[in-house]
Amino acid sequence: MEELIKLINQKLDEYIPINYPKTIFEAMKYTLSLSGKRLRPVMCLETVRIFNGDIEAALPTACAIEMLHVQSLIHDDLPCMDNDDFRRGKPSNHKVFGEAAAVLAGDALLTFAPQTIIEKSKEVLTSEQILNILHEYTKAAGAYGLIAGQIVDIESEKKQFEKKEEETLYFIQLHKTADLFRLAVKSGCIIANAPDERAFELEEFAVKYGQLFQIYDDIMDEISTFEEMGKTIGKDKEAQKLTYTSLYGIEQAKKTCNALIKDCHDIIDKYASSVFEEILEIVEKRLEARIN
Numbered sequence: 083m084e085e086l087i088k089l090i091n092q093k094l095d096e097y098i099p100i101n102y103p104k105t106i107f108e109a110m111k112y113t114l115s116l117s118g119k120r121l122r123p124v125m126c127l128e129t130v131r132i133f134n135g136d137i138e139a140a141l142p143t144a145c146a147i148e149m150l151h152v153q154s155l156i157h158d159d160l161p162c163m164d165n166d167d168f169r170r171g172k173p174s175n176h177k178v179f180g181e182a183a184a185v186l187a188g189d190a191l192l193t194f195a196p197q198t199i200i201e202k203s204k205e206v207l208t209s210e211q212i213l214n215i216l217h218e219y220t221k222a223a224g225a226y227g228l229i230a231g232q233i234v235d236i237e238s239e240k241k242q243f244e245k246k247e248e249e250t251l252y253f254i255q256l257h258k259t260a261d262l263f264r265l266a267v268k269s270g271c272i273i274a275n276a277p278d279e280r281a282f283e284l285e286e287f288a289v290k291y292g293q294l295f296q297i298y299d300d301i302m303d304e305i306s307t308f309e310e311m312g313k314t315i316g317k318d319k320e321a322q323k324l325t326y327t328s329l330y331g332i333e334q335a336k337k338t339c340n341a342l343i344k345d346c347h348d349i350i351d352k353y354a355s356s357v358f359e360e361i362l363e364i365v366e367k368r369l370e371a372r373i374n
């Protein structure tokens with residue numbers, strides 16, 4: 083996993099040079115270059131490797147997915163959203179560059195990502211592959227994806243529910259969090275021409291992992307520390323957000339996490355991928371250390 087992360091960091095740096103106007107490129111690169119776990123681009127590259135695809139050809143897409151993820155973090159931290167002064171253990175983008183530049187840096191990453199896929203993949207992927215990846219990208223980012231998850235999450239603070247609470251919670255997990263993991267494996271499958279039944283299976287893994295990841299995040303918001311999570315703790319409770327722990331309590335959250343970890347292993351173990359094992363272990367070990 084470390085090797086893949088190194089490769090991703092190198093390429094992210096290469097794809098986004100500091101150009102004119104400097105402020106926007108500096109703001110884009112600031113949050114991007116802080117030490118994130120790089121789970122989503124790693125998942126994309128590992129999916130490609132599992133199906134004997136070309137890792138080099140997948141790098142623009144993997145990096146674009148990290149750009150989209152970072153865009154969502156920058157916007158999520160804004161005063162009009164979660165209003166968090168810290169991200170990845172450092173001051174949030176708007177704290178360093180101001181709100182206007184942070185909004186624009188997010189917008190710039192959101193658009194730089196597909197631009198990177200198109201410009202950097204045209205020699206190594208077919209037009210059909212690029213079109214399919216862009217289709218998945220727009221679905222995951224847009225009104226059926228991240229944006230949908232985020233607006234329902236925000237409305238949950240005001241107890242505005244169009245659906246039952248359980249359904250609303252699942253919708254938030256699926257779109258705010260799982261959609262990016264799903265984009266990572268789906269685009270990996272497109273690049274490596276994976277068979278459909280394998281692609282469905284890995285997509286199911288990504289959805290389970292996304293659910294697990296969001297419940298883990300909900301638990302950590304209650305019992306973790308700033309040092310561990312790199313952001314302010316206790317904000318969900320303060321904002322009266324609908325989370326797994328607010329609806330079912332910590333004990334049930336632990337049980338559901340264990341069940342989801344098992345479901346993820348059931349799917350992934352047969353691929354004998356040390357990288358996927360590590361991705362799963364990151365959550366498994368942190369949960370074990372805190373709740374057992």
Ligand code: GRG
Nearest residue numbers: 118119120154155157158223228229232258299
């Ligand atoms: C796509 C236009 C557009 C808007 C985005 C702001 C927003 C709408 C969505 C928020 C999505 C969000 C921040 C979800 C939380 C998911 C989550 C638990 C992220 C933390 O992921 P880690 O732990 O972070 O992988 P690192 O820093 O390690 O990369």
